[in-house]
Amino acid sequence: MQTPSQPIPREAAVIDLGPISAACRGLVSWYDRHLEGDEPPVAELDVVVNDLRALPSLPGRIGQDIDTVLSRRPDRRAGDVVGAVERLRLVANHQPAPPQPRIQPHKGRRRRREAARRTSQLQLPGIEPADEG
16 A cells, blocks of 8 residues: 555556546446347447447456456456456446436426325314314
């Protein structure tokens, strides 16, 4: 662990997770649909792979996992790829897609009827309404 008295290493780099998480979201989305049996088009997987290849070389576990997914080595095991995709799921969820705009319901008769029902008070048994006057 680095203490405040130690200098910050000059070779440290800031990594923008936005494009990385977007590319990982595409991969995880395709993978989840595949697991559900939807048989997503391979053409979509080609786009996902190209998005991952377009990323800069990344250090650490994230870079290793992306390399594992993209690798075509004959010694690559399916379990390694599944583990890499599951770890990349964390990166995909790190910066979720922007929220969809809320759809406002149309104002109409139904809302007025619901509002009228909410404003009328129910009568309790045995209690007579007070006369206003």
